[in-house]
Amino acid sequence: MDQALQHLVNGTVLGGTYALLGIGLTLVFGVMRVVNFTHGELYAFGAYMTYAGVSLLGLNFYLSLALATLLGMALGASIEWLLLRPMRKADIDSVMLVMIGAALVLQNGEMWAWGGVAKLIPNPFPGTPLVVGPVSVMPLRLFVLVVSAALLLGFWLLLDRTRIGMAMRATFQDPETAALMGVRIGWVNTATFAIGSGLAAAAGALLGPVFMVSPTMGDLVGLKAFAIVILGGLGSLPGATIGGFALGFVEEFAGGFVSTEYRDAFGFLLIILILAVRPQGLVPAKERIG
Amino acid sequence: MNALFAWGFVAALAALPLVFPDPYLLAVLTSAGIFIIGAISLNLLLGYTGQLSLGHVAFFGLGAYASALATLGFDIGIGFGWRVVLAPQPVWLGFLAAIVVAGGFGWLLGRLAFRVRGAYFVIITICFAQVLRMVALNWVELTQGPMALISIPPFSLWWPGQGVVPLYRKDQNYWLVLAVAVLAFLLVRQVVRSRIGRALVALRANEPLARSVGIRVTHYLVIAAVLSAGIAGAAGSLFAHYVRIVDPDVFLFIYTVTMVIMVVTGGKGTLWGPVVGGLVFGLMPDLLRGTAPPEAQWIIYGAAMILFVMFLPRGIVPALARRLP
Numbered sequence: 001m002d003q004a005l006q007h008l009v010n011g012t013v014l015g016g017t018y019a020l021l022g023i024g025l026t027l028v029f030g031v032m033r034v035v036n037f038t039h040g041e042l043y044a045f046g047a048y049m050t051y052a053g054v055s056l057l058g059l060n061f062y063l064s065l066a067l068a069t070l071l072g073m074a075l076g077a078s079i080e081w082l083l084l085r086p087m088r089k090a091d092i093d094s095v096m097l098v099m100i101g102a103a104l105v106l107q108n109g110e111m112w113a114w115g116g117v118a119k120l121i122p123n124p125f126p127g128t129p130l131v132v133g134p135v136s137v138m139p140l141r142l143f144v145l146v147v148s149a150a151l152l153l154g155f156w157l158l159l160d161r162t163r164i165g166m167a168m169r170a171t172f173q174d175p176e177t178a179a180l181m182g183v184r185i186g187w188v189n190t191a192t193f194a195i196g197s198g199l200a201a202a203a204g205a206l207l208g209p210v211f212m213v214s215p216t217m218g219d220l221v222g223l224k225a226f227a228i229v230i231l232g233g234l235g236s237l238p239g240a241t242i243g244g245f246a247l248g249f250v251e252e253f254a255g256g257f258v259s260t261e262y263r264d265a266f267g268f269l270l271i272i273l274i275l276a277v278r279p280q281g282l283v284p285a286k287e288r289i290g
Numbered sequence: 291m292n293a294l295f296a297w298g299f300v301a302a303l304a305a306l307p308l309v310f311p312d313p314y315l316l317a318v319l320t321s322a323g324i325f326i327i328g329a330i331s332l333n334l335l336l337g338y339t340g341q342l343s344l345g346h347v348a349f350f351g352l353g354a355y356a357s358a359l360a361t362l363g364f365d366i367g368i369g370f371g372w373r374v375v376l377a378p379q380p381v382w383l384g385f386l387a388a389i390v391v392a393g394g395f396g397w398l399l400g401r402l403a404f405r406v407r408g409a410y411f412v413i414i415t416i417c418f419a420q421v422l423r424m425v426a427l428n429w430v431e432l433t434q435g436p437m438a439l440i441s442i443p444p445f446s447l448w449w450p451g452q453g454v455v456p457l458y459r460k461d462q463n464y465w466l467v468l469a470v471a472v473l474a475f476l477l478v479r480q481v482v483r484s485r486i487g488r489a490l491v492a493l494r495a496n497e498p499l500a501r502s503v504g505i506r507v508t509h510y511l512v513i514a515a516v517l518s519a520g521i522a523g524a525a526g527s528l529f530a531h532y533v534r535i536v537d538p539d540v541f542l543f544i545y546t547v548t549m550v551i552m553v554v555t556g557g558k559g560t561l562w563g564p565v566v567g568g569l570v571f572g573l574m575p576d577l578l579r580g581t582a583p584p585e586a587q588w589i590i591y592g593a594a595m596i597l598f599v600m601f602l603p604r605g606i607v608p609a610l611a612r613r614l615p
Binding site: 029035083086087090092093094096097098100101102103104105107108109111112219223226227230234259261262264265268269271272275276 | 342344402403405406408410412413414416418420421424427428543544550554585586588589591592594595596599600
């Protein structure tokens with residue numbers, strides 16, 4: 001029981017960052033109909049920028065996190081402007097191919113710039129775990145959870161309360177009608193992609209200090225982001241949040257009770273199962289899938 | 291492209307080791323050839339059915355592992371104290387096993403994945419390859435995990451004047467790969483020109499319409515997936531017995547991407563597309579070697595993919611075909 005409680009806590013911490021990743025990806029798909037293969041690379045980019053801020057420039061840890069997120073947004077906006085804007089009329093498969101090409105360039109650019117050796121980001125948190133009853137958690141991970149939760153909340157407020165949020169929701173439902181109502185779709189797309197990329201970069205910046213930073217760190221994470229999004233239903237924002245936590249719990253519990261080695265495989269098996277049984281996901285968005 | 295020119299091209303390739311017996315050149319062409327076979331098989335799905343299958347390396351890897359394991363033999367526990375034991379088999383049986391195993395998984399994936407389309411299909415295929423990679427990494431008893439399967443025997447074939455011999459020489463392996471590539475090309479050509487191929491092209495053009503005139507869409511898609519997977523499995527087997535070491539990295543997404551780039555730049559849905567694209571991108575790494583860091587190769591691959599899709603979406607072969615009379 002105690003062990004289960006510990007897994008529950010770990011799963012929540014993991015799930016928070018997964019939710020950030022999933023929301024960014026599903027938002028881009030929902031609004032722009034783009035399957036964003038660069039998502040994992042933006043995650044790695046966020047982690048590297050945090051490393052650069054803390055270790056190379058000697059900046060404050062929290063400032064580096066914020067800067068990394070902003071730079072991620074800027075990179076996302078430029079990808080949208082450079083690659084996606086000219087491809088707006090193209091079919092979904094062609095856009096996917098372009099994004100795979102972009103991911104390849106980004107990942108190997110990172111490899112070139114930083115070398116293949118994994119890097120460690122120093123953080124100001126104490127290395128001793130907080131112990132509450134039977135459960136222990138590292139302060140850094142707690143910080144990660146709190147910031148993820150704050151970002152999730154901020155994102156919901158942005159979507160729910162602001163003009164750009166309303167424009168995004170309108171485009172999500174029907175781009176053509178939104179355009180007729182005076183929504184500037186081009187702007188919405190750039191903003192969407194920037195926000196989605198910013199969320200990925202934030203997740204990378206947050207998890208970078210927890211794990212190591214390496215050029216290929218985006219690979220698995222990018223695929224996991226797909227898993228989360230599929231789990232919740234492609235294009236569904238509540239689905240991605242639930243999917244993020246669900247994947248966190250599945251990995252944590254299956255890793256703890258079934259097999260540690262196959263920990264990462266459970267997520268993918270889950271996707272294949274979900275797609276075979278319930279392809280619309282847990283919380284389906286309105287969309288044709290078959 | 292007319293048949294005379296095509297056979298001339300094959301004859302020139304076949305004569306190459308006699309004219310330039312440079313082992314380095316032959317090694318480069320052999321590994322390019324293995325990937326071209328993979329690209330030819332991928333083209334059947336990507337080009338002719340129009341389904342963006344991004345798990346193709348799964349079949350390549352399955353073929354490599356199946357063939358390697360069949361020729362090395364294995365002894366594994368499957369729970370309840372039962373064991374499955376296989377004595378080492380001859381390589382040609384391994385080659386067949388590779389085709390059958392990969393084709394079988396092609397059927398399975400086809401049945402599962404073709405229930406959905408578009409982004410969903412793409413993601414399910416990627417996940418499939420990823421799960422296989424995890425299995426290869428972690429089922430150490432069978433696959434040796436990251437320690438890799440080593441000492442895989444080379445292909446052995448009947449050779450004029452020598453009887454059945456293992457193929458250690460570069461030129462022998464080169465001819466073997468060339469022969470399989472030609473067979474794969476002819477097989478895909480036959481399929482594409484058959485009833486199956488017409489059904490595939492019809493459903494690529496307009497799936498609801500194809501369905502409405504009575505084409506059993508899923509049935510034909512699964513046939514294409516099985517054939518495509520089987521050929522990719524054969525390529526994997528060639529790879530295993532040529533490189534003679536197989537590790538879980540054969541399932542890396544990057545190899546699928548390499549095959550996709552070959553098909554897309556060459557011209558998807560054209561018979562010669564994967565061959566032309568495969569030659570360009572199969573030879574490029576070796577042309578770059580020494581002058582640029584390895585990352586540069588992938589950056590060029592990525593940039594080429596972007597530029598081709600944006601500016602020459604139909605690929606090199608259709609563009610050339612329009613220029614020629």
